[in-house]
Amino acid sequence: MTVKLAVPTPQQVEWHDTEIGMFIHWAPNVYQDQEYDDLSTPLDRINPSELDTEQWASVAESLGAKYIVMVAKHVGGFCMWQTDTCDYGVKDTPWRDGKGDVLRDLSESCRKRGLKLGIYLSPQDIYNGAQLAGRCETPEAQEKYNKIYRTQLEEVLSRYGEIFEVWFDGGQEIEVGDILERYVPNAVYFQSKHASIRWVGNEEGIATYPAWNAVRADSEAARGLGTIQHSDPNGEIWMPMECDARIRNTWFWNTQNEGTVKSLDHLMELYYRSVGNGAVLLLNANPDPTGQIPEPDARRAKEFGDEIRKRFANALCEAGGSGDTLEIELMEPTAIDHIVICEDIRYGERIRSYEVLGFDGEQWLKLCSGTAIGHKRIERIAEATLHKLRLNVLKAVDEPRIASLTAYYTGAATVFSPNNIRSERQKVGEWGPELFIYKVDRKSTETYDIGDLIDDAGQYALYFDNADGGASSVRAEGVRLLLNGASYPQFVSQTEDRYRINITGLGQRIQLELELYCELGNNGFGNIWLEKL
Structure with a gap:
């Protein structure tokens, strides 16, 4: 398209x-x-x-x-x-x-x-x-x-x-x-x-x-x-x-x-x-x-x-190019804890969904995934020793133009994006205290386009986590599924700490409107995930 x-x-x-x-x-x-x-x-x-x-x-x-x-x-x-x-x-x-x-x-x-x-x-x-x-x-x-x-x-x-x-x-x-x-x-x-x-x-x-x-x-x-x-x-x-x-x-x-x-x-x-x-x-x-x-x-x-x-300052590897897949073979098994992706923004933001995989000598691990890349997307991953890296563009509105794909080892401890995350799980977005700064009731309503994260009709789970791997200090007090701007509450249900979303068809604009609530004193941040069931 x-x-x-x-x-x-x-x-x-x-x-x-x-x-x-x-x-x-x-x-x-x-x-x-x-x-x-x-x-x-x-x-x-x-x-x-x-x-x-x-x-x-x-x-x-x-x-x-x-x-x-x-x-x-x-x-x-x-x-x-x-x-x-x-x-x-x-x-x-x-x-x-x-x-x-x-x-x-x-x-x-x-x-x-x-x-x-x-x-x-x-x-x-x-x-x-x-x-x-x-x-x-x-x-x-x-x-x-x-x-x-x-x-x-x-x-x-x-x-x-x-x-x-x-x-x-x-x-x-x-x-x-x-x-x-x-x-x-x-x-x-x-x-x-x-x-x-x-x-x-x-x-x-x-x-x-x-x-x-x-x-x-x-x-x-x-x-x-x-x-x-x-x-x-x-x-x-x-x-x-x-x-x-x-x-x-x-x-x-x-x-x-x-x-x-x-x-x-x-x-x-x-x-x-x-x-x-x-x-x-x-x-x-x-x-x-x-x-x-x-x-x-x-x-x-x-x-x-x-x-x-x-x-x-010093990338361990670097590549760029056009197309849905970009792969880098490392000179030797190399420890990596950061991935940096840059689109060639002169052509606009063409990528709508992506994932990065790493080959550890035995299997391909899913290192991270997301939607927007733009000028620069820095992905923090748990340290992994890898032989190859592969960027897969899952959805794009025109031929992807990658200015650079680079990897680094910083030694900076982080578990912001755990390795080998389930392939069915896609990042909708991130949350942090900045969403609630001007909200005396610690509530914020955010809308996310999720159509590019969905390949097929079916049931999906929506849930949150903390960047440190612990329980999320932000929760959704309400979730609305919007199809071409109209709300369909019958397609959303709650089960314990997650919401179940029924997607009955594609070919339309699919959005989630989330009423988020932040616990008092929270200064953490984390991820919003959508996972196919």
Whole structure:
């Protein structure tokens, strides 16, 4: 079956390939010990005497980031560059006698290291009376702020060389399309009606699997307001996800949060569940009032980058090509605990279902399986010594294009995907605490397309497990089978810890709508399985 697929632009492909970026948040609220600027800090107190963009760029480089997104203006309205649009910015402070320009310094530091530069310019601006998305209370105030914002955007996009990414946090309702086209036609845009990338939907740095890149043209996502909830493998528009995450528990430095610097294990989980699910990770750094990224944060960022390089710098084998099967014969029996698959996304996400097998000298073991691959799918498997690897594409909407199939031995203990999993079992998706972050009742409704996991009519079991092999701390309180969008409750029944699904025919869109409940205090994650009975 051949269908018209969403495909990325060359700019989106380049953005995918970066895999990791670094966010930088700094504003007057670092002097207020809080997350948002209430405009209470006297301008003559704002003097980050040790601010050094060379240090920032060095931290990004050690992290393995390929780009930096600088918060040029957060919601308070403080401007980190020389602007005449207002009197609330670095030019109005004693820092460098009012002549300092953070964007100028950072752009130069990025160029020296080959880093790309992104700009975050908040449409919300408390100092100038603009609320979320740049809305003002009166038409007169709106007209005045529109001119201010458009001028600010022109300034930051025209003065500092090539801009890789533009962030419009919280949406953007001021018309700026002409400015983007004039100054940064090759950038990617986060949110707004001009969006070419989207927010993943949480600030935990996680793209819950499967993280399809396409969205439907008639969805909110096509208007720049999408999240992972809008992912649709058959969508008409390529709109990949950026996973923004904090290295501490807040975006801005404060005196209370040094102890919240994320552990290396935590950061590696973010990597697996963002980059390893085909998305891009944007990890925040929060300079302190002196302007320096604190040493504990810088050290952890380097440890994170070092660990990624240690695990994935040297592949044990590699192959690529077209077709439903790709096999690699290893030079000798080799211990493996990670499989990495990359589609050639220039042709879209063609694969809908796959499995990876390993030959141990006596038999073929099923190592892992799934649906979405996209830019990169990292599969963690229990350690196995193998002679051969084989990728089988079970379903695809066009000829599969595999950019690479690689294997690694990391020595990192994991049982996320046990070897020799039953051939009848297919992964529907993954679950984690990110699904329940904004849910006070610890419930979340998720919808999964399962048609590509089903080869024949029959009975199927739906169940959950924990990544550590234990009992799942997430359960389904309700399961609905949707056939072409209509619910068929008579085809679903519950037996103990699993649901039984009766599939009476194919040739239609088959979905499961799950009402998930997360146990209190759960921080684990795991898999959702569908198994033919």
